[in-house]
Amino acid sequence: MKTVKIDLGARSYEVRIGRGILGRAGEILPWIEGAQACIVTDQIVAERYLAPLRAALADGGKEVTECVLPGGERDKTLDGVSRIFETMLRARCERGVSVIALGGGVVGDMAGFAAACYQRGAPFIQAPTTLLAQVDSSVGGKTGVNHELGKNMIGAFHQPRRVLADTAVLDTLDKRQFSAGMAEVIKYGAINDAEFFTWLEENIGAVMAREHGELEFIIERACANKAQVIERDEHENASGGGRALLNFGHTFGHAIEAGAGYGNWLHGEAVATGMVMAARMSARLDMIPAEECARLEKLLRAAELPVAPFAGIDADGMLDLMRGDKKVRGGKLRLVLLRALGAAEVVEDYPPEALREIVAQFTAGKSA
Numbered sequence: 001m002k003t004v005k006i007d008l009g010a011r012s013y014e015v016r017i018g019r020g021i022l023g024r025a026g027e028i029l030p031w032i033e034g035a036q037a038c039i040v041t042d043q044i045v046a047e048r049y050l051a052p053l054r055a056a057l058a059d060g061g062k063e064v065t066e067c068v069l070p071g072g073e074r075d076k077t078l079d080g081v082s083r084i085f086e087t088m089l090r091a092r093c094e095r096g097v098s099v100i101a102l103g104g105g106v107v108g109d110m111a112g113f114a115a116a117c118y119q120r121g122a123p124f125i126q127a128p129t130t131l132l133a134q135v136d137s138s139v140g141g142k143t144g145v146n147h148e149l150g151k152n153m154i155g156a157f158h159q160p161r162r163v164l165a166d167t168a169v170l171d172t173l174d175k176r177q178f179s180a181g182m183a184e185v186i187k188y189g190a191i192n193d194a195e196f197f198t199w200l201e202e203n204i205g206a207v208m209a210r211e212h213g214e215l216e217f218i219i220e221r222a223c224a225n226k227a228q229v230i231e232r233d234e235h236e237n238a239s240g241g242g243r244a245l246l247n248f249g250h251t252f253g254h255a256i257e258a259g260a261g262y263g264n265w266l267h268g269e270a271v272a273t274g275m276v277m278a279a280r281m282s283a284r285l286d287m288i289p290a291e292e293c294a295r296l297e298k299l300l301r302a303a304e305l306p307v308a309p310f311a312g313i314d315a316d317g318m319l320d321l322m323r324g325d326k327k328v329r330g331g332k333l334r335l336v337l338l339r340a341l342g343a344a345e346v347v348e349d350y351p352p353e354a355l356r357e358i359v360a361q362f363t364a365g366k367s368a
């Protein structure tokens with residue numbers, strides 16, 4: 001069992017990581033102050049993991065309500081959140097009800113947003129069940145939904161009271177989803193933790209075999225890295241070295257996701273290729289040596305993630321999509337680049353032809 005402290009003053013909390021903790025009443029009951037709990041989950045997760053959590057709560061004398069969503073990114077909408085409100089209102093949930101997100105990032109973002117809004121703020125607990133959710137989306141307090149005019153455009157900051165990451169549930173996660181979570185794990189090494197990056201290079205075999213000790217370690221280390229970044233910049237206000245660094249690979253990645261049509265690439269897959277593009281750009285600007293780029297590519301490949309040029313988007317289309325990204329300020333496209341493996345920075349001053357060159361190397365069709 002491992003614990004990571006997220007130190008945000010009055011909003012501080014712990015991430016507890018261990019095998020089987022979701023069925024352990026002692027890990028969750030002390031965090032449910034009132035008499036009521038509402039579990040929000042999706043169909044796939046409900047079938048496998050709802051019963052033990054419900055039992056742990058009911059045995060502790062809690063009145064449990066459940067909202068089982070269809071699941072999937074397409075359902076991450078205001079309508080989906082409305083369904084959560086409806087379930088809670090029908091069950092006469094009071095203001096002190098603890099909302100528990102049992103699922104991946106989609107469930108976590110929706111349940112968190114519902115908790116932020118329900119009677120102006122209900123306590124929230126994260127029980128993430130995908131690797132991505134355990135290392136990324138359950139920590140940091142970003143919640144929200146998609147709008148047809150933009151992904152994650154409606155939302156609120158609402159920190160959980162506790163995060164319970166049960167490594168046992170990762171046994172049933174499909175291979176592609178597991179690898180997608182690994183992209184974010186590798187990202188923390190690349191932007192903030194050189195020692196962890198080297199550890200991952202040496203232990204990637206055991207991690208991909210989902211050995212429990214190794215899983216606990218990478219979740220702990222990823223959360224500790226995310227904690228370090230968000231403790232400096234909880235609400236993404238810093239212009240340079242704050243939360244923006246977590247977007248390494250994401251400006252490229254979001255353009256790949258959008259250009260290929262949402263759903264064709266998993267987010268982590270697009271981020272993996274995006275990180276390689278960002279690293280190549282860093283090397284092109286002489287910020288890192290080419291060998292460090294090669295190390296990142298090799299590790300991503302070992303995590304069974306895509307790193308190669310892709311079809312379906314041309315260079316101009318990709319550049320347009322990148323410019324539409326929210327990180328463009330005053331017309332300038334700010335990029336998160338590496339100044340070493342283990343250290344990132346935001347760069348806005350670079351020759352535009354360098355970016356065009358990198359994008360052209362990865363996209364099909366017309367280029368510079």
Ligand SMILES: NC(=O)c1ccc[n+]([C@@H]2O[C@H](COP(=O)([O-])OP(=O)(O)OC[C@H]3O[C@@H](n4cnc5c(N)ncnc54)[C@H](O)[C@@H]3O)[C@@H](O)[C@H]2O)c1
Pocket residue numbers: 042043044045071072073076103104105106107109129130131132133136137138139140141142143152169170171172173174177
């Ligand atoms: N709030 C944040 O800071 C933040 C950060 C990163 C990503 N996100 C959001 O997270 C979402 C992606 O999350 P995700 O990758 O977890 O996707 P997801 O929630 O859609 O889960 C992926 C799939 O895995 C299934 N699943 C979940 N746990 C399982 C398990 N243990 N065994 C078998 N199947 C399981 C789900 O039912 C789903 O079909 C996106 O909407 C993204 O915007 C939010």
Ligand SMILES: [Zn+2]
Pocket residue numbers: 184250267271
């Ligand atoms: Zn991401």
